[in-house]
Amino acid sequence: MIPQEFEALLTPAGRRVLAGRDAAICGALADPRRRFVALEGLVKPRAAESLRRVLEREMLPLLSEMAMPIPPETVWEMEKNYEEWLPKTARVRTATLETKRTKSYLRAKELGLIDLLSSESFVAFAEAVAGRKLKRRGGQQVLCYGAGDYAGPHNDHHPEDKGYEKGYLDIHLSLGAPAVAHQYLVYAKSGHFTEIVPVHGLGTLTVYRLPFWHLTTPLKAKPGREKDARRWVLLGTFGFKDGGR
Numbered sequence: 001m002i003p004q005e006f007e008a009l010l011t012p013a014g015r016r017v018l019a020g021r022d023a024a025i026c027g028a029l030a031d032p033r034r035r036f037v038a039l040e041g042l043v044k045p046r047a048a049e050s051l052r053r054v055l056e057r058e059m060l061p062l063l064s065e066m067a068m069p070i071p072p073e074t075v076w077e078m079e080k081n082y083e084e085w086l087p088k089t090a091r092v093r094t095a096t097l098e099t100k101r102t103k104s105y106l107r108a109k110e111l112g113l114i115d116l117l118s119s120e121s122f123v124a125f126a127e128a129v130a131g132r133k134l135k136r137r138g139g140q141q142v143l144c145y146g147a148g149d150y151a152g153p154h155n156d157h158h159p160e161d162k163g164y165e166k167g168y169l170d171i172h173l174s175l176g177a178p179a180v181a182h183q184y185l186v187y188a189k190s191g192h193f194t195e196i197v198p199v200h201g202l203g204t205l206t207v208y209r210l211p212f213w214h215l216t217t218p219l220k221a222k223p224g225r226e227k228d229a230r231r232w233v234l235l236g237t238f239g240f241k242d243g244g245r
Contacts, residue, residue, distance in 0.1 A: 006121040009044060047203075058111055059144075060230075062103050064104075134239065145216070150218040167210060167240065174205075175233075193215070
């Protein structure tokens with residue numbers, strides 16, 4: 001079963017972060033110039049694998065495909081050299097868990113997934129990394145990347161959404177299957193896509209101070225294991241109590 005509290009998934013190192021006792025990680029995103037951290041070794045492998053198996057069994061049939069290919073007009077309607085534009089592109093399966101009448105939300109609620117992603121310890125862990133207080137009421141989402149699935153360059157800025165227009169925090173728990181060879185997050189630093197980190201681990205935690213430019217590379221399966229290669233992402237979104245920036 002899925003634990004109601006995020007704390008139950010954490011290793012001793014993860015609990016130190018939760019308690020605010022890891023100087024290298026706690027407050028890592030308090031500096032507005034730092035937008036992203038990837039953390040390993042903070043989630044118990046056995047608990048992560050158990051959670052991944054529940055998602056495979058219970059949630060996979062309830063996901064919807066989100067496919068946003070490159071629009072052909074981005075090439076053929078250009079009138080001047082070097083004036084390319086590219087909207088967000090992606091291919092991934094998802095359940096947003098926002099509409100309470102959907103089958104995906106109802107099953108996630110029954111399984112305890114909603115409780116996990118809105119638990120006090122989940123928010124407290126995110127606050128510890130952010131170095132700032134967060135609004136307790138946030139959004140939850142499940143993503144599932146299969147072989148070849150990706151998210152193109154985007155910044156996740158939502159200037160039209162009240163409470164998020166001046167920035168917000170995302171925290172992702174990644175649960176990569178054994179059949180996954182690799183998947184990376186590439187992000188911008190000083191205006192260039194120079195940074196790259198693996199995100200396909202079993203229990204990888206990534207925390208984002210949004211908006212900023214980033215992309216997720218196509219998921220690569222181990223040879224002959226494409227049908228079993230999936231990376232699950234459990235996602236929580238929280239606004240800043242002080243308004244953001």
